[in-house]
Amino acid sequence: MLKENSKMKVDIVVIGAGHAGVEAALASARMGCKTVLLNLYKDRIAAMPCNPSIGGPAKGIVVREIDALGGEMAKAADATALQMKLLNSSRGPGVWALRAQSDKVKYSKYMQNKVSNQENLQLIEGVAKDLILKDSKVTGVLLEDGRIIECDSAILTTGTYLSSILHRGSETENTGPDGEITTSYLSDTLRENKIKILRFKTGTPPRVKTNSIDFSKAQLEPGSDAKLAFSFSTKEYRDVKDQVPCHLIYTTKETKTIIENNLTKSAMYGGTIDGVGPRYCPSFEDKVVRFNSKEQHQLFLEPESLSLDTIYVQGFSTSMPIDIQEQMLKSLPGFENCIVDKWAYAIEYDCIDPTQLELSLELKGIKNLFLAGQINGTSGYEEAAGQGLIAGINAVRKIQNKEPLILKRSEAYIGVMIDDLVNKGVVEPYRLLTSRSEYRLTLRNDNAEVRLKKHGRDIGLIKDTEWNEYQKFEKEINDAIALLKQTRYTPKSEIAIELLKLKQANISQGISAYQLLKQPTVDSNIVFKYIPELKHLTHNQVQYIVISIRFEGYIKNENETIQRFENSESKLIPTDITYSNVDNLATEARQLLEKIRPNSVGQASRITGITPADIQMLLFYLRKKYAQKIIT
Template identity: 50%
Template sequence: MLDVIVVGGGHAGIEAALIAARLGCETALISLSLENIGKMPCNPSVGGPAKGIVVREIDALGGQMGITADQTALQFKMLNTTKGPGVQSLRVQSDKVAYAKRMQEEIQKQEHLQLILGLCTGITVDEGKVTGIRMEGGQQLQAKAVILTTGTYMSSSVMISSEVTPSGPDGEPTTNQLSESLREAGLRTFRLKTGTPPRVLTASIDFSKTTPQPGTDQFVAFSTTTAQIREFEKQKLCYLTYTTSKTHELILANLKKSSMYSGVVKGVGPRYCPSIEDKLVRFADKPRHQIFLEPESESLDTTYIQGFSTSLPRDLQEQMVHSLPGLEQAVIEKYAYAIEYDAVDPLQLKPSLEILTIENLFTAGQINGTSGYEEAAAQGLMAGINAVLKLRNQPPLVLRRDEAYIGVMIDDLVTKGTQEPYRLLTSRAEFRLLLRHDNADQRLMHYGYQLGSISEERWQDYQHRRTLVDDLKTRLKACRLTPKSPIQSALEAAGYPALSEGISAEELIRRPHMTISALQPALDFDVDATAAAQTEIELKYEGYITKARKEAEKMMAMDHVILPQNLDYDQVQHLSLEGRQKLKAIQPHTLGQASRISGVSPADIAMLAMVLEQRHRKEQIQ
């Protein structure tokens, strides 16, 4: 018998299978084919606002996505660099072919991990506990834990206008049996919809009519294991163009031919990544929309039209593409389509991503109602970790909202649920100044080290980097600068008057626009560039960070109050009707989680706190 079976070789399945095997569990990954592992069926990129920070968190916990994204990037770009560190994040343009190949190699060489090719048609459950899966053809595989990471392959249909084809992404097989199996086991499923834009032949684009979008010129990476990349200076360009009045006229005149507006689509589409026709309806006042042209791979002559997702007929797609500046003669290599699929209501999950009603069954990724490669990978990693911990009879790893975007996402899913494809945004995090791109290691690497997914070498490297920051802070505080110090030009460049009295280098760095590199002529020691960047953030934003931590501690106090799993909410007096229903359905793990459930009022929380206090007093008397 296997320890863990992971169903699905997408971004969630890869992380779940790798981490389970790396932690010593005998693991099997079920995939339709080797080529399906690590595919990027939609955008050829990793990272972005909030998502890029998630990839950093995955890396800090010992996951794979950041390492592979660095190795196969065509372009690296730090976003929001003119804004504060709480919203800055990395995005890479990926070579989709190379990315998938690297992931396939990782799966094949990983010890304790076997790859089984085929289609999973159901789960097997005995007395409320998962015992394995069923494969097409009747074969049964037994395991102590099962992780479902089926993406958009459950009962999926591909739609172009009124043309509906039962299919997974890119014409792959779909399965109706697995959805049925989950419903027979008592789980609630619902329909969601997403889509993808056309791909065109790169050679057919006139880039002179578009605006080049270069990458970041300073070296950046997701993984702290990534050394300076030789080809970093040879990054590929992306390009910017816009929709035109002709584009809008074509789409608005033919809305009824879209799968979404013709009534073909039954599921709910993504609010934050809408189709181009949905954009025009929702933002009717906008005269144009940005369209990014992104290379898909060095081995392909194709360009991805970011922001142009649609389910309109093929002939209209031709006209729409040709209405974009630079694409008047573009040749479509692959037409856009919408895809509808089954997902599992995430309110049926524990914070560990284990199903509430079926022991040792975990789900991760788009099956939980999310969208995006990064959200999927993060869930896969956490499901894999928690499956292993469950088999070891150890407490689950549940990340708090103040220590990881991963914690924000999973808490949102299991506490609030979702009725549309969930996308992680910086605005979802109350403590985004604490959840920065630069401090993911500081927040999470100790968990990876304790688990064994972070090696001793990586842990010592992190400790060394942290020591450099602490030492630099000490030296800056001790360094006294006077009016005679050679920094007057740096002060003038930053908009400050010349010094009239002595001041510490630390105090100067706290000022906006002052940098450690600008002070270097006055310092009697060399400074590590990475340590300097980290130190500047921590010094400049120290007051805000301290305030955020105090607020987080208040929330943590309620999150430390565990709600008994046998608590009968029907016996708790004075709960509101809606509050009682929601508490019974979701079965929150802590008082803090209960407080974040929509429909549970502050009065309900006060009553629960009173009940817990009464229980505690009785236990003390006994």
């Protein structure tokens, strides 16, 4: 126990125990580093201050990637899910994604239990007052009560708690989410060290008592009866009859009128908020203004926990004062007699310009200081957890004098996100979308293990048991594909007759099961039904096999594109380059390249503001000046 005005020494200090902090701390400890997880509250671990869910488009794939690398979010989501769905299943596999409606209370307790029982990890309650620096390098953390934790590396995962202000109408309060503690100390320290600070805003909708809503006026939104899970390790699935349903309603003309008549009372439109809000998760009044021709908007009614009598009104985030919020709620179908458990609010907070980060998530201006989560200008639990895992891994590898783990855009959505943050920066809270990736058919929901499991193994987060299980999983897939190629059917075979009757295929000559699966009209379940040797395959294995076969040509084309991308990534830029010496390079390009200092020509080409002409000038210079160093 660290007493007041005392001192201790560890390898790594993680500041903040949200979704980023938990993943960072668990990764650090599991990789053998003595780690402290510092949080404002001991019982607020991986909390869900906004939506009670994990996953969704792109985000669900990130959760699968976290699992493949050895993180914890996927296991926690599976263990505490109230409902599970596969989204976008009617569209192409590049946009399929899992989403779990989570029990927010159980999720937090699950993570708290993992933290409490993790070897090499100590949870300490306290407020970080300052970073202790020596020669622009972190050597420790000073707590508000005078305690000092000396360390070799620190990871900032402060979420929305830096200089935060809560807004409802004209009322403001200097607090963090749900009226919790906020701190400005670390923002001041970062500014003093010439780190550029941005001001962002997010918000949350009201929570309403479940038993005060008339659900007969809502559309039922049940979960899926398929065996769905985020984690490779999950073997038990919640039956659809045991899943808790969500509901769907639509706002009314009255709702829109209330907003239009009271717009100036909103903190967002009344001038009290300076921060920039998220474009893809706007406040409800922002929706009304931006999409004024729409008379109604979807709202999802989501249960928060089996231990809470509360519904999260998804899509109804607002910064309106309480009296207007009440009018808005009672204009909704089924909400005529609703009782509010918690009113909506908007919150402003400090974050940094992420172009000041290395791809490892180490801050360029302060060595051995890594940042992850909303402090980097992102939004969402999943984006935070993915960054936290990478920051934790790379903080350890920095101490071990090893190369950082940098995921490429072609191998992970986590890689896309970090690459976007560092090279493009942010003008609003960053949210991952499938459209941000050039390689959606490669970065699929079903193949996270194939893409990333070896990374997890190499860095030491995937242990022998899971690795051996994965190798068996992969062998079964390869053996199944070989069997599908060998298995042949005639026009008179039983499967041919069934497919003809169902009008799915007309087999006029001998054909393999592999070729049958290439036909989009053929139900893959029928093909697998006729091959009893493959009945042991899991839902995820079958999904991977079918997609690999059915989209084989498209995947081949994308792999060729990826190869060209990786060729540009292999053209490394020497670290001692002086961009002012590059002939015919635009002044703006020199400034951007000097600021971000990309590792490769490929990374340089993705910096916002860098043109193809700039890249050509850079290549000419590199070939002339560093002929032996640059890979061409």
